[in-house]
Amino acid sequence: MARCVSLLVLASLASCTPEREGAPAGPRDDDAPPLLTDAGTDAPPPVCEPPLADRSRLVRLTARQYANSVHALLGVRVDATGVTRFAADPERNGLDNAADALVVGPQHARDYQRAGEALADVALADRADFEARFGCGDLACAEALVESLGAQAFRRPLEATTHARYLHLFEDAAIGEDPFRAAATQLVAAMLQSPHFLYRLERSATPDGSGDVPLDGYEVASRLSYLLWNSMPDAALFAAAEADALRTQEDVDAQVDRMLADPRVADVLDDFHAQWLDTDAWGELLRAERLAPGIDAAMREETRRFIAAETTAGRGLRALLTSRRTFINADLAALYGGEAPAAEGFGPALLDPEERAGVLTHAGFLAHFSDFADPSPIRRGVHLHRRILCTELDPPPGDAELELPPPSPEARTNRERVEAHTASEGCQRCHAEINPVGFAFESFDAVGRWRDTDNGEPVDTAVRVPFRAARDIEVDGPVAMSEALAERPEAHRCYATWWLRYARGRAETREESCALDALGAASQNEDLGALGLLETLAKSRDVRFRAAEDGEDTP
Amino acid sequence: MRRERFSRRRFLAGAGGVTLGIPFLESLLGRGSAQATTPDRRFLVFFTCNGFDVRRFHPTTAYDDRLRQEDFPESAALHSLGPYAERLNILRGVNMTPRGFYEDPAPGCEHDKGMGSKLTAQPLDPITFFPLGESVDQLIARRLNPGGRAPLNLMIGPQVTRVNGIISSRGPNDPVVAENNPLVAYERITGLYENDAARDALYARRESVLDLVGDDLRELRALVRSPRDQAKLETHFESVRQLELDLAAAGLCGGDTELQFLLEALEPDRIGSDALYKLVGQLQMDVVALTLRCPGQRVVTLQWGNGAMGPIFRWDGMSHTYNHHKISHANTMDDGSGERLEGAIDMMHDIDRWYAERFTEMLDRLDAATEGAHGSVLDQSAVLWINELSDGAIHDYRDLPVVLAGSAGGRLDTGWYRKMNPLDDFKNVHPNASHDRLLNTLINVTTMRGPDDTRVTDFGWEMAPGGEMRELEADWG
Known part of the structure; x- marks a missing residue:
């Protein structure tokens, strides 16, 4: 049940204007009215603050977080060691960072062993850099080395017993021709396999008057750094934690503002959007026509660059669905029917406003959700429903005939064939929703090129998408569809929902419904961008507290 | 200090x-459940995907008759197995539980179930689509291996982390992605x-x-x-x-310097590629043979490719344009939306024959390793070759191809072509032919120490028919 007692969510929304140095202003900066007066009344609408959801206190780093943390700690890239493969993180709700699913199974333990040994070797290969990082290059300062390396690797100062254990390991390993190197290598390898490094452990255990458990500075620092950078805390966060300057909301807000202005936030923007749109799965294209070699990789690159440019500039869902700005190379220019960039490689370009708007009209999306010879309105429609509108769709029945009938006098076009094939009442239970969304993109062929005709007939992109509890979408063509989607509350709420899942590492709770309504509304009405959503989620009370577990008494 | x-x-x-x-x-x-008296048996699963061509696969033997070498004519995909006739059990009419086509209340498409349910006899979780229980290799390893050491799960081809790429499972929603790099596997067994x-x-x-x-x-x-x-x-x-x-x-397993040299020459980034499929397959089989020869690891699964995927076979006389899955549906697209593929059934047959030859090579490797008075490693093993599906074109779960080699140290009565389904039309499933019974029998023949040991008869989910395929067992003697 929602406890509608605080204005915290909206209050932090109101401070979301992106004013970071070097970041171009988003569209809402100047003329958007302040959020709290947006309702047109003096009294703001009641806003909920859901109870904190139960969450694991022991969250393993994702593969990406591991790689970023190792780089921040040692200056070594995981893929520079030759150990490039990690068991993949399990996927829940389309995301790979679900706290409950991240465990250290046998494969992970083996991967961490191999990677830890290899990374330690590489880290000690540059002895000067290692010494500079941790202020120790000989056996005499072993204690200081364990303390300095440990406090960073474990993201908090070591307890005395832990310190003693690692010091012992170091001393045991100080043998051979170069005892310091041998010992330091063993120390790094061990720390990289330690649960203190692999998990984000929240050991704070005493609830305050609210009944929730306030996290200590080091825990808040880690929450912030993994949420906003997918990496370990930097020196400033460690300093704030040590000074106990992450206790209040103001403390946290100041750090969030600093961190959002840091280029490291790009990693999270990239990671989130790649998972949300599943662009990582846009693989090799096998199509009836011969394609320029590497154009499938170029399609992924276009969308990746587009998302990075729009979101780091403070923009959000509306821009992602409607912006004409993009980045293309010569092959994509040929496909889009435009001019190639002047220089080699990728350059900025504008999409033809009559034909294209936003990511759903990028060749990557259109071509990936196509079949060998024809576009696939069904697959385009399903993906769009699931990812943009959060429509829950059942998988097709096991005996569904997936092959479309060939063109016939009654069904000449791709659209007509799909309509005929899914006409039965059983199919229509889902396809009444799925098909029209996809049909709006029928003016793009199986590789994402514009087309006016299909099998000699004019392409028909006029559709009506039924909604169970809202007005239908009635549009003609991909641009109109993208623009219509950009104005749908369902789409903005869906985008906010994916962000919440990503930020919290769990599915949304029923009590969070009102918070998602508010976030979705802010995305839609205030053009709250990806950074703004991230800021709101980072400035939430959920970052400074955790829910008490069963058996943890209120004081 | x-x-x-x-x-x-x-x-x-x-x-x-x-x-x-x-x-x-x-x-x-x-510390584990394995005792000093544990029988020194081995269990190997040889797993292929995307179904097979039932019409040109089996020997010409009459049902429930002895297998003879001359029953494996050139025209049968299993031709290369002829020399092993007396050491095989080939089963007909075996059907999977949970049954496909939604005849059982179990979610997931048939490819998902074909992979996830085959070694578990469990339905899939409706959210994650991973099986809801332990797989048979894990259970047998827990009982058979020193210290309850986990089995060695290997594969050939790209690692896929969804259910269509995974056959082994430690427990509910705890899938085990197999290792596709034979060097990594080699390192694990030899150091x-x-x-x-x-x-x-x-x-x-x-x-x-x-x-x-x-x-x-x-x-x-x-x-x-x-x-x-x-x-x-x-x-x-x-x-x-x-x-x-x-x-x-x-430390108990000696290395093989020639094999190690070949393994170290593999490019890690290309391990899963079609171009290396045959080579990696051979090397993985070398690793399997080495593993089962050494003490310390007695259970291995070797998975060839992934459900609903490739590879594209372009070697040993095959020059296909489309991957195994597309060929299984005789269609140029994985989702069946492409053109009809002419000659696909012949391509399926060629693939079946190719895998049979690999299976034969696997048996050759196991038979080359002697175990003193006990014969060869093959004699000590139960080697199960099974497929994700039977007729891949319709995702059929009935009359799965089941070839069982070795006698598990004399516990299996070999040399038979067995009709497991009492009905004459294998499209009609029968509880006696349910594959959980086969799994129960495999558990029992590999892990029972004597005739009075407790038998496992209920592996898998609660709606599985249960029981054993006792006719496969030899008398204790």
Whole structure:
């Protein structure tokens, strides 16, 4: 049940204007009215603050977080060691960072062993850099080395017993021709396999008057750094934690503002959007026509660059669905029917406003959700429903005939064939929703090129998408569809929902419904961008507290 | 200040582990369920995907008659297995549980079930689509391996982390992605080292790290209290224990310098590619043979490719344009939306024949390793070749291709072409032919120590028919 007692969510929304140095202003900066007066009344609408959801206190780093943390700690890239493969993180709700699913199974333990040994070797290969990082290059300062390396690797100062254990390991390993190197290598390898490094452990255990458990500075620092950078805390966060300057909301807000202005936030923007749109799965294209070699990789690159440019500039869902700005190379220019960039490689370009708007009209999306010879309105429609509108769709029945009938006098076009094939009442239970969304993109062929005709007939992109509890979408063509989607509350709420899942590492709770309504509304009405959503989620009370577990008494 | 630690592992490796026999290892690692009296049997699963061409696969033998070499004519996909006729059981009419086509209340498409349910006899979780229970390789390894060491799960082709790429499962929603790099597998069974001193040093380092990790985990156990987080720590503990078992067993298994040379030449980034499919397959089979020859690991799964995927066969006389899955549907697209593929059934047959030849080579490797008075490793093994599906074109789960080789140390009565389904039309399923019964029998023939041991008859989900395929068993004698 929602406890509608605080204005915290909206209050932090109101401070979301992106004013970071070097970041171009988003569209809402100047003329958007302040959020709290947006309702047109003096009294703001009641806003909920859901109870904190139960969450694991022991969250393993994702593969990406591991790689970023190792780089921040040692200056070594995981893929520079030759150990490039990690068991993949399990996927829940389309995301790979679900706290409950991240465990250290046998494969992970083996991967961490191999990677830890290899990374330690590489880290000690540059002895000067290692010494500079941790202020120790000989056996005499072993204690200081364990303390300095440990406090960073474990993201908090070591307890005395832990310190003693690692010091012992170091001393045991100080043998051979170069005892310091041998010992330091063993120390790094061990720390990289330690649960203190692999998990984000929240050991704070005493609830305050609210009944929730306030996290200590080091825990808040880690929450912030993994949420906003997918990496370990930097020196400033460690300093704030040590000074106990992450206790209040103001403390946290100041750090969030600093961190959002840091280029490291790009990693999270990239990671989130790649998972949300599943662009990582846009693989090799096998199509009836011969394609320029590497154009499938170029399609992924276009969308990746587009998302990075729009979101780091403070923009959000509306821009992602409607912006004409993009980045293309010569092959994509040929496909889009435009001019190639002047220089080699990728350059900025504008999409033809009559034909294209936003990511759903990028060749990557259109071509990936196509079949060998024809576009696939069904697959385009399903993906769009699931990812943009959060429509829950059942998988097709096991005996569904997936092959479309060939063109016939009654069904000449791709659209007509799909309509005929899914006409039965059983199919229509889902396809009444799925098909029209996809049909709006029928003016793009199986590789994402514009087309006016299909099998000699004019392409028909006029559709009506039924909604169970809202007005239908009635549009003609991909641009109109993208623009219509950009104005749908369902789409903005869906985008906010994916962000919440990503930020919290769990599915949304029923009590969070009102918070998602508010976030979705802010995305839609205030053009709250990806950074703004991230800021709101980072400035939430959920970052400074955790829910008490069963058996943890209120004081 | 060096502290001398003389642990069981350093002792093993430092004292020239190769000469130490399995009973000694067991006495050191007697923490698991395996006992010193555990039969020295092996279990190998040879798993292929995307179904087969039933019409040109089997021998010409009459049902429930003896298999003879001349029953494997050139025209049959199993032709190359002729020399092994007397050491095989070939089963007909076996159908999977949960049944496909939604005849059982079990979610997931048939490819998902074909992969996830085959070794588990469990339905899939409706959210994650991973099976809801342990797979048979894990159970047998727990009982058969020293220390309950986990099985070696290997594959050929790209690793896929969804259910259509995974056959092994530690428990509900706990899938095991198989290792597709034979070098990594080789390292796990032999240890990789330049000389004994280097090996001893590496083992000592790993040992001290694992000890430390164990201490850290114990420390955390006192800090987090929820059952969920405690379970995470237990999983981690068990993972560390498995690494310790790797360390202990690796010293017992001699290396193979020629094989190691070939494995180190593989480019890691191309391991999963079609171009290396045949080569990696051969190397993985070498690793399997080496593994099953050594003490310390008696259970292996070898998965060829993935459900609903490739490879595209372009070797040994095949020059296909489309991957195995597309060919199984005679269609140029994986989702069936492409053009009809002419001649696809002949391509399926060629693929079946190719896999049969690989299976024969696998048996050759196992038979080449002798076990003294016990015959060969093959004689000590139960080797199961099974497929994700039967007729891939319709995702059929009935009349699966089942070839069983070896006698599991005399526990299987071999040399038979067996009709397991009492009905004449195998499209009609029968509980006697349900594949959970086959799994029960495989558990029993590999792990029972004597006729009075408790039999497993209920592996898999609660709606599985249960029981055994007792006719496959030899009398205790």
